[in-house]
Amino acid sequence: MNSTRHFMRELNRLGLTSIIDAGGGFQNYPEDYAVIEELHKRGEMTLRIAYNLFTQKPKQEKEDFVRWIKMTGPGKGDDFFRCNGAGEMLVFSAADFEDFLEPRPDLPASLEGELKEVVSLLAANRWAFRLHATYDESITRFLNVFEEINRDVPFKGLNWFFDHCETISDRNLERVKGLGGGIAIQHRMAYQGEYFMDRYGKKAVERTPPVRKMLELGIPVGAGTDATRVASYNPWVSLYWLVTGRTVGGVPMYPDKNRLTREEALRLYTQGSSWFSSESGKKGAIAPGQLADFVALTEDYFSVPDEEIKALESVLTVLGGNIVHASEEFASHAPPAIPVLPEWSPVKVFGGYGAPLDIRKAARAGVPVEHRHSAECHQRGCTHALPQLFAAAVAARNRYAGFFGLGCDCFAF
Secondary structure, eight states: OHHHHHHHHHHHHTTOOEEEEOOOTTOOTTGGGHHHHHHHHHTOOOSEEEEEEOOOSTTOHHHHHHHHHHHOOTTOBOSSEEEEEEOSOSOGGGOOOOOTTSOOOOOOTTHHHHHHHHHHHHHHTTOOBEEEEOOHHHHHHHHHHHHHHHHHSOOTTOOOEEEEOTTOOHHHHHHHHHTTOEEEEETHHHHHHHHHHHHHOTTGGGGSSOHHHHHHTTOOEEEEOOTTTTSOSOHHHHHHHHHHOBOTTOOBOOOGGGOOOHHHHHHIIIIIHHGGGTOBTTBSSSOTTSOOOEEEESSOTTTSOGGGGGGOOEEEEEETTEEEEEOGGGGGGOOOOOOOSSTTOGGGTSOSTTOOOOHHHHHHTTOOOOOOOOHHHHHHOOTTHHHHHHHHHHHTOOTTGGGGTTOOOOOOO
16 A cells, blocks of 8 residues: 555655556555555545556456446546556457567457457446557557447447557548547657667658647547556656657657647646546646646746756646645645655665656765756755665665665565
8 A cells, every 4th residue: 555655645645646556467456456446445645646557468358347337437436546448458369568679569469359249248337448549550440349339239429449549540430530539649769769760661650640630630549658567657858748749768759740839738637638538628637627636847838948848847746626735836725645664675775757866855865965956956856866876775675685786676566
């Protein structure tokens, strides 16, 4: 529970108040949701979470969803913790992984029959669903199945959507539009753009994904990060990608016509994403009748140089009218700190994503620090931060570390 609370606080520090969880391997419902359920009961959640249920058993996917349909359903819960539907894995035969160092996978012939069985069940029970979809070749096959089901069990009113869609064609965008679907995009290309270009060329990367065309067609589009394994959980890196069309390494990918203005990109993260949790009009804007969630940032997102978008974070994060993060000029309003467990964790000294080393915490932990931070350090991070992190890890390592060298001093958020 402690690490989960820390991770929520870390996301609050970056200005997040809501997330949609796409599930993952080894996340069995309800057993592996017990921690977050307990935090919800205690009123200790500092992040709104809408969760999708991800099938866990190849060739037994339908059995998973039959069981879960009896236990929960889309919308069950409250504004802090609620079921959002099924996915992003519906059947294992439809998994077209996104490692662009590898060739596009050829999905098995069993895909259509297995996918039809599961999606028919979900549509008949009015379960919203999402499906991981990287390649246009896979999306064509998925849409063939969806259109067949839609003739018997209409999708109308069902907030279904694809995730990713880096290489989707205009024809398949029109088919998604015709079925009333949406597309959730993430900044995987910010991390894999160079690999994609090496394999498919610079021309092919120009519309990965074709965000502008999606918007022109009126398809619901929401932006996210695909954290935490595929890409960073930092939303500002994702916004930088949408606005500049560059990888994190600075390589340009997109022409102006497939890049977004800062307002457009932010809208996809806020109002756009609310459609994907079936909460349009309830969150995503500072407006009467909507949830009282807002942030104040370190700098003005609309005016900082492009490269500095990645360095933005929150100085004040408010969730439901309550302060869940405060720093700098608002530090006196910060909620009580959460203890770091285990006590020897380097996290006690070194902050989260891109955070500079806290000199005061380092001194209290006995870590020797000679460097004095400048304003540039706090904005961009320090070149010396990694050596200091290792120094902190060594100074604070557990008492058994000598037996195993440095020991397994892991602290996973």
